[in-house]
Amino acid sequence: MLLTKMVSSVLWVRRFSRLLGFSLLTAFLIACAASAADTVTVATTLPLFPLPDTGQTLSYTDTPGEDSDYNLHAPSFVDHGDGTVTDGVTGLMWQKQDGGEMTFDRAAAYVRSLALGGYRDWRLPTARELFDIHSFDRINPALNGTYFTKTAAEYWWSGETRSDAAGYVWVTNAGGGLGAHPKAETLSAGGSKRFHVRVVRGTQSQEVPQYHFKDNGDGTVSDLYTGLMWQQVAGQEPVVWEDALHQAAALSLGGKRDWRLPNIKELESLRIATRGNPCFDPTFFRSVNIGNFWSSTSMANGASKAWNLHTEFGLVSYSEKTTKAFSLFVRGGLN
Numbered sequence: 469m470l471l472t473k474m475v476s477s478v479l480w481v482r483r484f485s486r487l488l489g490f491s492l493l494t495a496f497l498i499a500c501a502a503s504a505a506d507t508v509t510v511a512t513t514l515p516l517f518p519l520p521d522t523g524q525t526l527s528y529t530d531t532p533g534e535d536s537d538y539n540l541h542a543p544s545f546v547d548h549g550d551g552t553v554t555d556g557v558t559g560l561m562w563q564k565q566d567g568g569e570m571t572f573d574r575a576a577a578y579v580r581s582l583a584l585g586g587y588r589d590w591r592l593p594t595a596r597e598l599f600d601i602h603s604f605d606r607i608n609p610a611l612n613g614t615y616f617t618k619t620a621a622e623y624w625w626s627g628e629t630r631s632d633a634a635g636y637v638w639v640t641n642a643g644g645g646l647g648a649h650p651k652a653e654t655l656s657a658g659g660s661k662r663f664h665v666r667v668v669r670g671t672q673s674q675e676v677p678q679y680h681f682k683d684n685g686d687g688t689v690s691d692l693y694t695g696l697m698w699q700q701v702a703g704q705e706p707v708v709w710e711d712a713l714h715q716a717a718a719l720s721l722g723g724k725r726d727w728r729l730p731n732i733k734e735l736e737s738l739r740i741a742t743r744g745n746p747c748f749d750p751t752f753f754r755s756v757n758i759g760n761f762w763s764s765t766s767m768a769n770g771a772s773k774a775w776n777l778h779t780e781f782g783l784v785s786y787s788e789k790t791t792k793a794f795s796l797f798v799r800g801g802l803n
Contacts, residue, residue, distance in 0.1 A: 519694055520544075520557040522731050523603035523612070528766040533713040535604070535731045535765040543603060545615040552585035553615045559670055560597060563590070565617035566624065566666040572637050572651045575625050575665040582667060590667040592627030595638035597668055599646050599736055599784070604765050604775070610644035621664035623649065630781060631742045638741065639663060644768075644775070646736065646784035681752040688722035689752045694737055695800055699727065701754050702761070702796040709774045709789035712762045716797045730798040732763035732775040732784060738796075739782035746779040753796070760785075760793040 518541040525536050544556030553562045567578055575592060582590045602610045609618060623639040629648075630636040636648040654663035680693040689698045699721060707715065712729050719727040739747045746756040760776040766789075767773035773786045776793050787793065 517693055518557060519696075519733050519737055520555065520600050522733055522765050523605045524731075524765055524768070525605060526768075528771040529710065529713070531710050531713045533717055533728050533764060535763070537764075538728070538731070543612065545612065547615055548585060550585040552587075555601065558597075558600065560593075561585070561587070561669045562601065562616070563667045564615065566619050566621055566664040568619070569621070569655055569662045569664050571654055571656045572625055572663070574656065576627075578665055579667050584667075587669055590669050592625060592665070593668040595626040595628050595640070595646060595741060596736065596739075598624055598626050598640045598666070600733055602640065602644050602733075604644055604732065605768055607643050607768050609642040610768075616666075619664060620662055622661050623654075623663045624666050625663055628741050631744050632781075644784075645786075646782070648781065648783075681749060683752055684722060686722040688724075691737070694734075696730075696734060696737070696798050697722070697724070697800045698738070698753070699797040700752065702756055702794055704755065704757065704794075706759065706792035706794050708792055709762055712793075712795040713764070715795065719797055721797075724799055727797040727799050729762060729764040729795060732765040732777070734798055735761060735763045735777050735796075736782070736784055739777065741782075744781045747782040748779060756796075757794050760787060762793045762795050 520543050521539065521541050522535055523543050527536050528534060541557050546554045546556060547564065548554065551564050553564045554560070555562065563584060570578060579590050579592055582588070584590065601616070603612045604610060609621070621642060623641050626638045626640070628638045630638065633648070635651055637651055638646065638648050640646050651657060653659035653661050655661065680691060682690045682692055683700070684690055687700050689700050691698065699719070703715065716727050716729045719725070721727065738753070740749060743749070746758055748756050750756065756779055758780050760778050763775045763777065765775045767775065767786050772788055774789050775784065775786045777784050
């Protein structure tokens with residue numbers, strides 16, 4: 469038992485000493501203390517890895533609190549002129565033009581053999597990384613065409629399968645959504661849809677610490693990774709979208725009054741790829757209903773619809789704003 473814990477501590481050290489910038493000795497002592505207590509508490513401030521804004525700048529309502537009312541981390545890209553693009557917010561480097569339609573297994577082989585921009589350490593992105601390059605001021609594709617070449621892609625593979633079904637892979641779609649689809653749906657596997665691959669390099673977004681939430685003891689939870697503060701207990705009654713905006717503006721919690729409805733990237737950041745029913749961490753977010761949760765992000769081509777996330781597994785889609793969904797409020801995000 470002790471040996472198992474020590475091995476676990478060493479692996480923990482390797483990951484977290486790189487991420488947090490600790491000396492190896494300091495990180496090892498923290499890991500050993502955590503193993504001895506059988507619990508892990510993050511007692512330091514993690515480096516902030518901010519979420520890119522959605523890119524939505526148009527207003528779709530006269531009610532304050534919609535996505536375009538906030539400009540926290542504006543999307544920023546650099547085209548290196550060699551087939552690669554760097555995200556100025558996350559620091560990740562992307563393939564400018566995707567690698568085309570292929571099966572999921574072929575995509576895994578493709579990334580291992582790819583040499584691009586003088587680099588060979590390319591990998592399949594996480595679903596969150598793929599989702600965070602979306603630009604929600606446009607659709608088909610929901611990508612900035614100045615930096616990402618338009619192709620015939622309908623979906624893009626991530627490297628993550630669904631927690632309860634290895635035959636389903638998390639993908640983003642050209643309309644802006646996120647979901648898990650069967651591997652067999654792509655043309656090369658005998659299906660009827662076009663699943664493409666777009667690779668990435670860099671590790672900061674991939675290595676999200678397992679213990680990056682902090683219970684503040686006042687009904688709020690801080691995400692030490694993104695810098696956001698969340699309402700701990702979501703509203704138990706579903707409401708229409710406009711009412712969710714009003715409720716956020718009226719909330720006083722944890723000594724703060726600047727609460728708002730999260731944009732769709734912020735809401736998606738709570739999704740844990742290895743969890744389901746709910747896909748949020750129940751240790752920190754209590755009484756999470758299974759159902760759609762509103763974001764403040766409207767559909768770019770339809771003022772009557774807004775993006776939402778379903779907490780069963782984390783499907784990102786949209787609904788008419790007059791339908792009812794749950795809400796969980798957020799504040800912060802400015803460094």
